[in-house]
Amino acid sequence: MREVEQYSEELEFIFLEASKEMAELPEGLRERGQELLALSHPLRNGGRANRISYLLPYWMRDRTHSPIELCGDLAVGNIYAMLRYFLLDDAMDGMERNPEGIRSSLALGQLLEELFRRRYQRHFPHDSMLWDCYRRYVGEWASAVYSEMAHPINPKDFEALARKAAPVKLGASGLLLHAGMPDRIPDAELAIDMALAALQLSDDWTDWRDDLPSPNGNAFLSIVRSSLPQFAGETLDERAVRTAIYHYHAVDILADIAESYVERLQQDPLVPERLVAFADAIAEGIRKDAERIEKSKLSLAAEGGLSHLLSKIKR
Structure with a gap:
C-alpha cells in the first residue's frame, strides 16, 4: 500500500487517461471496459491488477532518467495490455460460461490491443x-x-x-x-x-x-x-x-x-x-x-x- 500511496498522483493520471479513451469505445464494450478499469484501480478498491504492470515504467525511470510523459504513456498502454490479458485468461480458463460473454471478451480485447499500440506508437x-x-x-x-x-x-x-x-x-x-x-x-x-x-x-x-x-x-x-x-x-x-x-x-x-x-x-x-x-x-x-x-x-x-x-x- 505504501507503493500505491507514493505514486498516487501518477496513478490518478494514468487511470484517468485510460478512462477517457475507453469512453470512446462502442456501447456495451465501453461499459465493460470501464468496469474492468475501475476494478483494477489501486486507489479505489485495492485493484484486481498486478501493480507491476503499470508502475514498472516509473520504477525504471530511476535508471533511465526518461521523460515523465513517456513513462505515463507506457503506463497507460500497459493498463490496456493488462486488461486484455485478463480477458484472454478468463476466456481460456472457462470463466466465461456463455458464447455472448466470450464474444464480448474477444471483441473488447482487440480494442484494448489497439489502444495499447496507439500509446506505444507515439514513441516507437x-x-x-x-x-x-x-x-x-x-x-x-x-x-x-x-x-x-x-x-x-x-x-x-x-x-x-x-x-x-x-x-x-x-x-x-x-x-x-x-x-x-x-x-x-x-x-x-x-x-x-x-x-x-x-x-x-x-x-x-x-x-x-x-x-x-x-x-x-x-x-x-x-x-x-x-x-x-x-x-x-x-x-x-x-x-x-x-x-x-x-x-x-x-x-x-x-x-x-x-x-x-x-x-x-x-x-x-x-x-x-x-x-x-x-x-x-x-x-x-x-x-x-x-x-x-x-x-x-x-x-x-x-x-x-x-x-x-x-x-x-x-x-
Missing part, C-alpha cells in the same frame, strides 16, 4: 526494435499458457514462472531503448523475470484450491507433490495439500524459493530499488503466512488440539 514507430521485443514476449506468454498443463511446473525455474506475465517487460525495454541503452535490455529482462516469478509463487499459493482440478500449472502444488511422494501418480485433494502444509512445511519451502529470487535481485546494483522492494514484499508475505501456520500448530499443540487436526488431514 512500427520498425522499432521494441516491436521485436513485443513479439518475443507475446510468444513467451503464448507458449506458457498453451503448455502449462502438460507437466508440473518447477517452482525453481523462474523463467518458466515468469512467462505468463512476459508482456509486462515491454515497458522497461521501451524506456531502455528510448534512453539509448539497448544493451541493458537482457539484464533488465532477467531481473523482471525474477520479480514476476516471486509474484507467480504468491499467486499460486493464494489460488491452490481453485487450481486443484488442474494442478500442473501451480508451483505451490508442485511443491506439495514433491513433499508427498506417495501422491506422485495420484490426484491431489485438499486433504493432501493440508498434509503437506502442516506436516512437511510446504509454505516454508515456497517462501525459501521466493526469497532466493529476491536475494539474486539484491545482488545487482543496477536493478531499480522499487522492483527489488516489490519482490521483497511478496516474499515477505509468503514467509509471514508460513510463520502464521507454524504458530497455529504450536498453539494447537499447547492446547492439545494438534493431534486432532493431524488426524483429520491424514489419509
